Amino acid sequence: MVLRSHQISVLPLLFLILLNYCAISSATQGAIDPKQRVDCAPRRGDATREICVARGCVWDENFDKYHPSVPLCYFPTNTGYVVKKQSTGQLLLQKYLIGPVNPYSKDIEHLDVNYKTIGTALKVSIGTKDRFVPPVPVDESTPIQSTDQLIFKYKNDPVFSFTVERANEGNQSIKIWDTSIGGLLFGDQFIQIATFLPTDRVYGFGENVHQELKHDFTKYYTWAMLARDDPPDSRDPNGWNYYGVHPFYMGLEPSGKAHGVLIMNSNAQEVTTGPGPHITYRTIGGQLDIYFLPGPGPEQVVQQYQQLLGKPFLPAYWALGFQLCRFGFKSSQHLADTIKRQQDAGIPIDVAYADIDYMDRYKDFTYDTDNWNSLPQVTDNLHSQGMHLILIFDPAIQVDYDSFRRGIEKKAAFIEWPSKDMVPKDMPQYNLTKDTKIMLGVVWPDRHVAFPDFLDKSGKTQQWWIDEFVEFHKKVNFDGIWIDMNEPSNFGTNEEHPWYFDNPDHPNITQLKCKTEGPYAYLEVPPYPTANIWRSKDDILCSKTLCMSAKTGDLFLYDTHNLYGWSETVATDEALKKSTGKRGAVISRSTFPGSGRHGGHWLGDNTARWEDLATTIIGAQEFNIFGIPYVGSDVCGFNGLSNEELCLRWQQLGAFHSFYRNHNSDDQPDQDPAVWPSVANATKVANLFRYQHLPYLYTLHFRVSLYGGSVVRPVFFEFPLDFQAHTLSHQFMWGSSIMVVPVTSPNVDYVHGYLPNSADWYSISPAYKYGQLMPTGFSDFNAPRDTPLPTFARGGSIIPKQRPDITTTATRKNEFQLLVALCPKTLQAKGELYWDDGESLVENFATYNYLHFEYYATVTDKNMELKINCSRGYNAPDKVKVSSLNTIEMLGYPFPPKWNTAKINGQPLPIGSDKATYLADKKVLKIDAPAFIDLNNNGPIWTITWENGGSKVEL
Template identity: 50%
Template sequence: MKPKRSIFYFFAFCFIGLCEAGPRINCYPEPSANQNLCESRGCIWGPTQDTSDGTPWCYFKDGVGYNLASQNGSTYNLRKNNGPKNPWGEDFQNIQIRTSTIGSVLNVKIGLDGRYEPPVDFPRATLASSETLSFTTASSDDLFWFSVIRNSTNRKIFDTSLGGLIFSDQFLQLSTYLPSENMYGWGENAHQSLKHNFSRYLTWGMLARDQPPNSLNLDTMNLYGVHPFYMCLEPDGNAHGVFIFNSNPQEVTTAPGPSLIYRTIGGNLDIYFFPGPTPALVTQQYLEFIGKPFLPAYWALGYQLSRYGYSGLDEMKQRVGAVRDAGIPLDIAVSDIDYMNRYKDFSTNDKWSGFEDYVNQMHGWNMKLIPIFDPAVEADYLPFQRAQSFGAKFIEWETYSQVQTDIQKLYPMANKTKIMLGVVWPDNHVAFPDFLDSTGRTQAWWRTELELYHSKLTFDGIWIDMNEPANFGTNEQHPWYFDSADHPDDAPLFCPTNGSNRWDLPPYQTHAVYYYGGNQNNAYLSSKTLCLAGVQNNGSYRFYDTKNLYGLTEAISTQQALLDVTGKRGAVVSRSTFPSAGRYAGHWLGDNTARWEDLRTSVIGAQEFNLFGIPYVGSDVCGFLGTSNEELCLRWQQMGAFHSFFRNHNTLREPAQDPAVWPSVAAATKTANLFRYQYLPYLFSLHFQASQSGLTVVRPVLFEYPSDSATFDLGYQFMWGSNIMVAPVVYQGAVTTNLYLPNDVWYSLFNYMYGSRIDPGYITVPSPTTSRIPVFVRGGSAIPRQTPTTTTTMSRFNPFELLIAPCQLGKAVGVLYWDDGQRIVDSFDTHDYHQFDFNFVSTSSDAQLTITRTRKGSVTLPTLDIIEIFNYPSPPNFRSFLLNGKSVNVNVQSSTYSGITKTLYISTQFLIDLTSADVITLSWSNVAK
C-alpha cells in the first residue's frame, strides 16, 4: 500500500531506493510468490532491481482497511470499506475500537467482544507520568486511521495512516509509521544489534519454539518465548513503549519509513501505550502493568557450574572440585537430565547414587543445587498415576475421534482418555500437564511431586526446560530419535492435516512456519510441539491460542511449589517466557553455540530481557553447542560475570569447558568472579530496586543518556544500574577495546589507570586477558560492596565497603538494600530488610559522609570497614575523623592517601555500625595547605 504522504517523504524514499510514497505492505508473505499468485489476490506485482533490502514484490493496493460507521464516546464502530479484501479469510464486516486510560497508560483495543483473550493475570497498575498521550482519528478516501500523540510535543508516536488494517477470524494486521528508527525490543529472537534496522524489510517470528539461536548470520527465526513489546526513542530524546497483548502465533515486520507491520492469527489487537518520557520510566510503567520481577535469593547471584553430559555423579564432583581448587568463587552446581533415571522427572539413576550425600556436602560448603525438571511426564509412570488420582489435567485432544488410539492403547493409565501423548527425553510416550487448570488440582499435584522428590534430594532452586512445550518428531515419518541409540523408536505425534483442522493449518501460518520454506520438518505451527487443535482447562482454551503461555504458566506453578517445598525464595529459571514471566522466574538465552557471534548476541539479549522485565537473565557461558576454546571461554567468563544469571554450561559429547580446564581461563575467571562477588551488594540492591520499582539491572547505555545519539546502538556495552559501565571484549584476538563513554565524569574500575578519571568520548583502552575487562564507575556514585570470598554465604559475613566516585562537584549518592538473602517476600511493605542511603559531600577543606537508614530491618549486618574515594583533592587529617560528632581512631597503618592517583582509602575494623543510629555522619577535615 502507498497512502498519501508529504513530498518530502516521497523524496526520502526515493533517496533510499524505493521511489514510492511509502513502504509496501506485503500481500504474499508466504514463500514462492509469483506474479500470477500475487495478482490472483488482487494485489500489485512490482519487482525491484535491488533485492538486498527485502522489498516485497507483491504488495497491497491502496485502500485496505475500514471506515468509520459511528462513534459513541470512546468507542468507534468500524465497517469494512470498499477497498481490497483479505486473502486469508473473510473480513469481519463490523469491528470496534475502544480507547481507555489506566492512569498514565493509553489502551487502544481493536476487535470484537467474545473473542479469545489471554488468561494472564496482570496487576494492571500504573505509574504516574508527567506526560499524557491522546488518541486521534482521521479518514480519507473511505479509509479510517488513528494516531497516538504525545500531547506535550504534539508528536505522533503511532500513526496508522499507512493503512492495511485487516481483521478476520484467523488473520489480523495493523500497520503504523514510527516517529524514529530508534526502536528496541520484540522477542524472543537473536538480535545482532541492539537497535532494529529500518533500512530494509525484516520479519521476525514470535511463536514459542524449541529453536536454538543462530547468531552466526542475521536470522529472524523465533526462539523460546514471545514478547510483543517495544520501546521507541523519539527524535527529541523522549521515549515511549508499546505492548500488544496477544498470545497467538504472531510476527512483526520492520520496514523503511520507519514503519512496522504487525500480524497475528487470533484474538484481538489489545494495545497499551506507555508514555515514559524516559527509557527507565517506560520500563517501570510496563512492569507496573504486567508485574515486577521476583527477587532472587542472594545465593542465586553466585556463579553456577553446569553441563549436559556428565557421565555420573563422580564427574560432577570432579569438575566442581577442580573449580573450587582453583580458588574460583562458586555457589551453585546444576544438574541436567543426566541425573534422572532414563530422563524421567523426579528420579535419580544408579550413576548418581549418593547424590543426596553430595548435596549435603555442598550445603556444608555453603553451595546450592539447582536440578532440571521437564514438564512432560511418562504415561506409564507412578507420578502420572498420582496425577490422575489428584484429578490433574493434561493437554488433551478436543474429541475422542482425534486420539491416536494406537499410541494410547500402549498405556493403560492413558487409554480411553483424550490426553495428547507425545515424545521427549523419556523412553516412552509422555503427557503434558495443563498448568491452566482452573481447579488447581494440576498445580497441587505438581507441588506434591516436587515435595516428594525434595525429600530425597534437597535442591535449592529449579530449572525448567522444554516448556514451549517441546515435543520430538511431530508430524515426521522419521524423527531424529529413530537414529539415536539412546531413545526407542516411539511412534511420533501426528496432527490432523485435513482441511477441517484450521488450528494446525490456518489460512496464514506466520513467519514461524514460512521462514523454513520447503523444509517439511519445520513447516507446521505444530512442528517441535503439540497439535494446536488441542485443548486446555476442560476445553475452555484452545492450544492454538495458549501455546505461547505454557512456559509462563509452568513457571507460576513451579515458583509457588518451590516456595512451599523449601520455605525459602530460591530461584526458578525457565526457557520459555511471556510478558510477566519475570514475576516468577529468570531466563537463560537458550542453546547457543561456542562462537564469538553468540558471545556478542548474548550481550544484547540480556539487555533486551531486562527491557521485558526479566532481569535474572544470562547466557550459557562459553557456549552450549560446539567445542569452546581457551580465548573464547576466557572472554565469555569475563563478560558473564556481569550478568545476573551466571552459568557455565555445555552439551553432550563435547569436552569440558569449565574454567578449570585452562589455567589462563581459571585465573581470569577467578579475577572476574572476585570482582563480581565484591560488588554483589550493589547487584543485589539493583535487583531489590527492580522488584520494588521495576528498574532494570543490566540496561542499555541509552537508558542513562537518551539524548546522546552515540548511545542508541551501543549494544556491546551495557550499564549495571545507573552507575557502572561494562565494555566486554567480544572479538577474537582483541587485546584492546574500542568503546564510548558519554559526556560525564568517569573513573576506571579495572587494571588500566584504576581509580583515575577517564576522559569521555571514543577511547581505546588495553584489555589483556590477564586483567579485568574494561569497567568504569560514573561520577556521583556511592557503590556498596563487600570483601569477597568463594561463596556468597561466606562473603555476607565480611565487612561492607563503600566506593565513592564523586561528580565534578565532589558529591556522590548511593543506596544499599539488605535482607537475609532467602526469606520469601510476600510484600515489601512487611518484608524484613534494611535500606541505607549514602550521601557524600566534599570540598577542598573537608568531607562528610551521611548514612541514613530509611528502612529498619532485624537482619544482622556486618560493619562498614572500608571506604574508598576516588578523585579526593587533598590529604585528609586522619586524626580529625568524627563519627556523629565523636572522635574516631582511624587505622593509619591500613588507611592511605595517594597524591598521584588522588585516591583516599580508609580502612578501620568496626569503623561504622550501620544500625547504631538512623542517621550516621562521618566527617573529617583535610591537611591544611
C-alpha cells in the same frame, strides 16, 4: 474460545477482480513510496502479479535489485475499515468494501475499537467480544504515572486510522503510532495492523537473535514470534523465533523521550520492520490489545511495563553467585568432582546443577539410584559448604509411572486431543491413558509422555505439580528449579523418521502425528502460517511441538501455545516456595510477557562461537527491556567445541550478567573454567570482582522488585540524548553507576569502547589506570586476560561492596566497603544498599524485614561529610544483622585530608595513619580499618566528617 470459520472465502468474483484491477492499479492510485509499503503478499510464493491484482493490491513492475526487500505487491492506503458509530471510548467499525480483500481470511465485517487511559498510559483494543484474550494478569486498575500524557485520535480518510500522541508537545506533535499507512485487516485467522513510527531507534521484539540492539530500518525485515525449541543461530539469525514470545518494543524519539508498546496477543505472529520507518504486525488469532506507555525515560518505560505485568521476582542472594552445569555428568560423584576442581583452583562458586542425567531414565521427580545414588549426600555436602543445588525438570511426564498416576488420581489436567475420534489408533494403549483424550508425545523418557495443562482453571493440575516437588524435595534437598523444554518441545512431530529413531539412548516409539486434513486442519495448516514455519519447506506450526488442535481446557493450543512456558513458570514458582520454604530461583527457557514476575531466563542452547558471545550481550539487555532482569547465557557455549580464549572471555563477560552459569552439551568435552589454567585464573579474578560488587548487584535486583526497572541496562537508558549511545550494542551498564565494556573478538588485548560525554568515568578495573578519570568519547581500553573486563564507575555514584570470599554465603559475613566516585564538578556522590537475609520469602515488601541504607557524600575545600542513613528496618525486633563498614575509598578527591579531625556523629573517630592513605597524584583516598563503623549500633544515621587542608590538587 475464538469462533472460527473452517472454510475461508476470498470473494473470487470476477467483477470484483476487474474492479480492483482498474481502480487500484499503480497507474490510477499512484505508486506508494517504496519505503512506506505494507506487503500484500507476505507469504512466500505469493508475490506474483496475478495474485496481487486478484487481491486488489498494487503491483510494482520496477524491481530494484539494490533494494530487494521492498514489497512489489502492496496494499493501497484505502485498505481497512470505516467508523460507523462512536461513543465515549468506543468505536464501531465496518469493513470498507471498496478496498482490497483480506488475502488469507475473510474479514470480520464489524469490529469494536475500545480505548481508555490507564493514568497517563493508553490501551487500544481492536476485535470483537468473542475473541481469545491471553489469561495473563494485567493491572489496568493502577494508574500509570508520568509527566507525559498519551492521547488517542482517529479519523476517516477514507478509512479509519488512529494516532497515539504525546500531549503538550507544542508544535512538535509526536505521534507514537500513526496507522494512516493503511493495511488494517481483521479476519478470524489473519489480523494485520501497520503504523508509521516517529523514530527508527526501536529496541525489542523477541525472542530472536539480534546482531545489533537497535533494529535495522534500512530494509524490510520480518521477525517471527512463536515459541519453538530451536537453538539460536547467531551467525545467520534469519528472523527466526526461539524459545519465547515478546511482542513488546521501546522506541526512542528524536527528543530523547522513550515510549513502549505492548501488543498482548499469544497466537503465532510476526512483525515486519520497514524504512518508513514503520512496522507491520500480523497475527493469526485472538485480537489486538495494544498498550502504549509514555515513559518519558527508557527506565520509566520498563517500570510502567512491569506495573502492568508484575514486578520482577527477587532471586536469592546465592543465585547471583557463579553456577556450574553440564549435560553429560555421568554420576553424582562426577558432579562433585567437577565442583571440587573449581574449588581447588580457588574459583568462587555457589551453585551446582544437575541436568536430566540425574533422573531415572529422564523421568521427573526421580533420580538414578545406580549412578546418582549419592545425590542426597552430595547435596548435603554442598549445603555444608554454603553452596546450593539446582535441578532440571521438564514438563513432559511419562505416562506409566507414579508421578503421572498421582496426577490422574488428583484429577490433574493434561493436554488433550479435541475429540476421542482424533486419538491415534497406532499409539500404545497405556493403562493410565487408554480411553482418554490425552495427547501422547515423545521427549526424553523411554516411553510416551503427557503434558500438564498449567492453564487448568480448577487449579488441580498446579496443585499436583506443587505436591510432586514437595515430595521429591524430601528426597533431594534442592534449592532452585530449572524448567526446560517448555515451549512445549516434542520430538519428531509429523516427521517420517524422527532423529531419536537413530539414537541408541532412546527407543523408537511412535511419533506424534498432527492431522493436516479434516475438521481441525485449519488450525494445523492455517491460511497464513506466519514466518514461523519457514525453517524448512516442510515445516508446519506444530513442528517440534504439540498439535495446534490440542486442547488446554476449552482452549486450542493454537491460541495458548506461546503461554505454556509462562504458565509452567507460575506454577513452578509456587512449587519452589512450598518445597523449600525459602527464596531461590526458577529458570525457564520459554517466556512470555509477565514471566519475570515468577522467574528468570537463560538464553538457550547457544554455540561456542564468538558471534554467540556477542549476541548474548544483546539478549541480556533485551530481556531487561522485557521485564526479566534475571537473565544470562550458557557461558563458553552449549553446543560445539569451546576453546581456551573464547571460554576465558566469556567467563569474564558472564561475571557481569545476573544469571551466570557455565554449561555445555553431552557430546563435548568438559569446559568448566578449571580445565585450562588461564581460564581458571581469569574466572577467579572475574568472580572475585563480581562477588565484591554483589551488594550493588543485589541492590539493583532488590530495587526492581520493589519499584520495577532494569538491572543490566542499555547505555542509552542513561543517556537518551547521546546519539552515539543509541547504537551501542556490545557494552552495557549495571544500573546507573557502572559501565562494562566486554571483549567480543579473539586475539586482542584491548577493546574499543565509548564513554558518554555527559558524565564522568573512573576506571575501577586494575587493567587500566585504576581510580583515574577516563577521557570520554571513543577510546581503546586495555583488556588483559588476567584482570576483570574494562569497567568504569560513573562520577557521582557511591557503590556498596563487600570483601569477596569463595561463596556468597561466606562473602555475606565479611565487612562492607564503599566506593565513592565523586562528581568532579560538584564533589558530591550518592548511592544505596538494600540488605536482608538473602533467602526469606517475600510475601509483601511492606511487612518484609530488610534494611535500606542511603549514602550521601559532599566534599568542599574545608571538609568532607559522608552521611549514612538507614531509612528502613533499623532496630526492628527481628532486624537483619549487617557486617561493619571497614573500607571507604574515594575517587577524584582533590584535597589532602586531616585524619586527626575525623568524627562520627560529632564524636572523635580515630583513624591511624597506617589505616588511611591519600595519593595526591591520583586523587585517591582510602580508609581500611577493622570494625571501622558498626552499622548495627549508634544509628540509624551515621555522619562521618573530617577537615581538609592544603591547596586543591590539580592534575
